Amino acid sequence: MRRRVVVARGLAAASALSAAALGWRSRASSQGGGAGDAPLDALVIGAGLAGLACAQRLRAAGRRVLVLEARQRLGGRIWTERSQGLAIDLGASWLHGMANNPLYPLLTRELGLPVLPSDGLGQITVGPDGRRWDGARHERAEAWLAALVARAEQQGEPDQPLSALLPPRLSPDQRFTLIADVEHELGAAPGAIAADAPLGDGQPLLGGDALVPGGLDQLVRHLAQGLEIRLAQVVRQIHNSPQGVRVTTASGAVYQARGLCCSVPLGVLKAGSIRFEPPLPAAKQRAIETLGMGLLDKIVLLFPERFWDARGWLRNDGPEPGLWSEWVDLTALIGRPGLMGFNAAEVARRVARQSDGAIVSSALAQLRRCYPNAVIPEPSAVRITRWGDDPFALGSYSFAAVGSTNAMRQELGRRWQGMVLAGEAISPAFPATLQGAYLSGQHAAQSLLSLWGA
Numbered sequence: 293m294r295r296r297v298v299v300a301r302g303l304a305a306a307s308a309l310s311a312a313a314l315g316w317r318s319r320a321s322s323q324g325g326g327a328g329d330a331p332l333d334a335l336v337i338g339a340g341l342a343g344l345a346c347a348q349r350l351r352a353a354g355r356r357v358l359v360l361e362a363r364q365r366l367g368g369r370i371w372t373e374r375s376q377g378l379a380i381d382l383g384a385s386w387l388h389g390m391a392n393n394p395l396y397p398l399l400t401r402e403l404g405l406p407v408l409p410s411d412g413l414g415q416i417t418v419g420p421d422g423r424r425w426d427g428a429r430h431e432r433a434e435a436w437l438a439a440l441v442a443r444a445e446q447q448g449e450p451d452q453p454l455s456a457l458l459p460p461r462l463s464p465d466q467r468f469t470l471i472a473d474v475e476h477e478l479g480a481a482p483g484a485i486a487a488d489a490p491l492g493d494g495q496p497l498l499g500g501d502a503l504v505p506g507g508l509d510q511l512v513r514h515l516a517q518g519l520e521i522r523l524a525q526v527v528r529q530i531h532n533s534p535q536g537v538r539v540t541t542a543s544g545a546v547y548q549a550r551g552l553c554c555s556v557p558l559g560v561l562k563a564g565s566i567r568f569e570p571p572l573p574a575a576k577q578r579a580i581e582t583l584g585m586g587l588l589d590k591i592v593l594l595f596p597e598r599f600w601d602a603r604g605w606l607r608n609d610g611p612e613p614g615l616w617s618e619w620v621d622l623t624a625l626i627g628r629p630g631l632m633g634f635n636a637a638e639v640a641r642r643v644a645r646q647s648d649g650a651i652v653s654s655a656l657a658q659l660r661r662c663y664p665n666a667v668i669p670e671p672s673a674v675r676i677t678r679w680g681d682d683p684f685a686l687g688s689y690s691f692a693a694v695g696s697t698n699a700m701r702q703e704l705g706r707r708w709q710g711m712v713l714a715g716e717a718i719s720p721a722f723p724a725t726l727q728g729a730y731l732s733g734q735h736a737a738q739s740l741l742s743l744w745g746a
């Protein structure tokens with residue numbers, strides 16, 4: 293999610309955070325579920341923001357918690373790439389809605405970290421003919437989109453696709469604005485988005501956005517402090533009963549506890565990568581199937597020097613709609629000349645199937661189109677994401693797909709026997725965001741504590 297425009301409303305590499313560094317003390321045996329050991333109060337599946345927030349809240353209440361994480365790193369969809377002395381966020385980048393985002397005071401006041409407000413950054417759009425859009429043309433296109441969004445929010449139905457509210461013919465500027473401000477925002481095409489939630493189904497994000505110099509893994513490190521975490525534990529089965537929970541991993545390890553928070557992404561739940569025994573109740577299963585998992589992919593290109601003039605956003609309304617249509621200048625954030633480009637939805641899926649070399653060539657071709665008079669060298673460093681192929685994400689973030697309602701997120705967050713689901717997709721207030729994941733993890737912890745009478 294990049295939220296460049298608000299239309300109508302307002303790990304030192306994580307692998308360095310090894311289990312040993314975090315003071316791992318397992319109370320569950322890797323075979324047979326810890327017979328003879330004192331039982332754990334809770335297992336938390338997933339060491340993203342939701343899982344870590346849940347585990348911290350339980351730990352603060354004096355409970356014994358073990359976090360099981362499939363990857364060799366913490367953070368999940370927070371993925372700060374640290375090489376060449378840089379910190380570049382390849383998953384989430386922005387703190388959205390600083391005025392009602394609990395992570396903003398946590399980062400700035402508690403951790404004392406600086407943030408880089410990103411509202412009001414300049415933007416330049418280069419049209420298909422190579423000419424640059426002027427301000428008035430931007431304003432017209434965005435006023436059109438604001439009107440469409442307002443109408444969709446008032447008149448749209450959850451069972452209707454947003455595309456049904458579009459005029460039969462879109463002007464090129466309207467089509468580009470729809471791609472840049474809706475398709476990229478939700479990671480999905482208007483044909484897949486529920487008409488009543490054109491910009492998402494949560495509460496408004498207030499107070500502008502900010503980037504975090506130094507990387508969002510600083511937040512992950514903070515939230516992981518003092519927790520017992522075991523990496524490389526791919527959970528395959530969760531057995532859930534009123535007496536307790538039992539978890540089996542791909543390597544056959546078995547863990548048992550009184551309760552469990554499962555914070556794997558919606559994409560993983562959709563794929564059925566984890567078997568629930570007994571199966572999830574029908575209402576939860578229906579919510580999982582109906583809510584959408586969007587896709588946004590990034591490329592980061594570092595260059596010896598800046599050849600671009602856009603201090604902020606470069607928008608590329610190129611010949612192929614949606615391909616590398618947005619770029620953000622990273623120079624102020626990372627202190628080196630760099631650009632981050634985005635693809636979303638079907639375009640992102642298509643690009644992800646190409647080789648790294650072909651992806652870089654296609655990105656450079658678009659930059660050369662935008663700057664025909666510049667000599668653009670090969671980038672000195674490249675990072676490419678493929679979030680849709682990542683087996684522990686299977687997409688970037690959830691969106692209100694046709695047929696889904698915000699109540700489905702609430703349904704997913706309701707405890708079922710000893711288990712509660714958490715994660716951005718389960719947050720009715722702030723789905724698809726960092727704060728949504730964080731708050732849903734805290735909510736899951738509270739739900740387990742209430743079950744135990746704490």
Ligand SMILES: Cc1cc2nc3c(=O)[nH]c(=O)nc-3n(C[C@H](O)[C@H](O)[C@H](O)COP(=O)(O)OP(=O)(O)OC[C@H]3O[C@@H](n4cnc5c(N)ncnc54)[C@H](O)[C@@H]3O)c2cc1C
Nearest residue numbers: 293338340341342362368369384385386527715716726729
């Ligand atoms: C490209 C991109 C850009 C984004 N931009 C923004 C942004 O700018 N601002 C914003 O607010 N949000 C953004 N988001 C969304 C944000 O990253 C997520 O909402 C948030 O990080 C989700 O946290 P989570 O804890 O719910 O899930 P995750 O962080 O995905 O954590 C789930 C964890 O479960 C683990 N897991 C999965 N399967 C298993 C298994 N079988 N066994 C054990 N563990 C498992 C995963 O490895 C992962 O660590 C972006 C996301 C992406 C991908």
